[in-house]
Amino acid sequence: MSYTLYGFAMSSCTQRIRSILNYKKIPYTQVSVNFLKKEQMTEEYKKIHPRQIIPALVTPEGHTLIESLAIAQYLEEIHPEKPILPQNRIQRAQVRAIAEYINSSIQPFQHLGIQQYINTHSEKKLEWKDQWTHWNMLGISNLEKSISRTRGRFSVGDQLTLADIMIYCQVDSAQTRFNLDFGQYHNIMNIYYNVNNIKEIEQSRGIYQKDFPK
């Protein structure tokens, strides 16, 4: 019995967990929940995730876990090989701060519901790409500054951590979906390329998954 990851190729939150599972060499199977086809809205998926969002991870013992950062830290605790959190408590707090910033101040601001709300309440129409551009550029430029204080080879010190996986997935998703260009953010792109060189993480990208739309 292994883990079951419910997610979708175009979901950066799913990519985070896939990257960790692959990096730590944890066996798992994937179940595709294609949000373009609204597959998360089935009664079946509602039994897995009460909010019907992705990802969800079912453990070999049958426990269902939700929320990518809670899942990530669970995997870190149960599978401590190839650690993704530093030993040092301050550095650990710095890693979590980067992860939480992406999770709560960049990714949620991409929510399609916000665009839909604006377009039903305004003469000025908002393109989803412009919403992504605004929040990603703002968020990534803030991270560029904060990681300049903490980085070594990776965003906090010289070892890969959860912060780097989060940065990688966020940049990858924005580049792939809307061709956003983060070239001016040298620290961020340096981290991105260092993470991209880790085979297990690069191969976790959405474009390589069976359910990536043609």
Place this chain on the structure above:
Amino acid sequence: MQQKLRLYTYFRSSTSQRIRIILNLKEIDYEPKFINLLQGEHKSENHSQELPNQAVPALHLQDGTILIESMAIAEYLEEIYPEKKLLPQDPVLKAKVRGFCELINSGMHPYQNLIMFEWIEKYVEKFDRVEFVQNMLKSEFQTLEKLLLQNHGKYSFGDEITLADCFLVPQVMGAIARFKLDISLFPTIQEVYNNLKDLPSFYKAQPDQQPDFK
């Protein structure tokens, strides 16, 4: 060297309130520093060193290290002050508590953030903040209700206070005060909330008990 921990806080900031609750529960002595978000103090040059992300909460340690992001600060305090534990030992339960916090931190709070409102107001002339937040958060409160139904005792998860409670109370309190939440629609949330809000650690942390309350 600072004598005490210093917490940069705003009375009405629910993210600051989470940390105030945790500091009270763990009986950690701290010095509050008040930042008036409404007057834009968080954005001023005067505070740019103290608030590296131009936001509250920020926790300054005795050696001058600055921690940001409420979840990261919460986890740090939990590690450094392990008496009065706020996370269960069991990894699955711990993941469920963290997942609950993340649902609030990244699934709810971003949609009532000042920075979000200011951006939407560029598009929507007569932006009704209350209507927007009610719209975005209806399903989220239903999700919290479902999760509490499965997990609650006196408090969110069983009969011991956890981080979930520290996140739940500010979210509900703010929603009632500012976004017309009818909590009677969510009986389990209401029951747990009522069990928590008058406990001294929670009561002393609420907005109208803060020295900077207006």
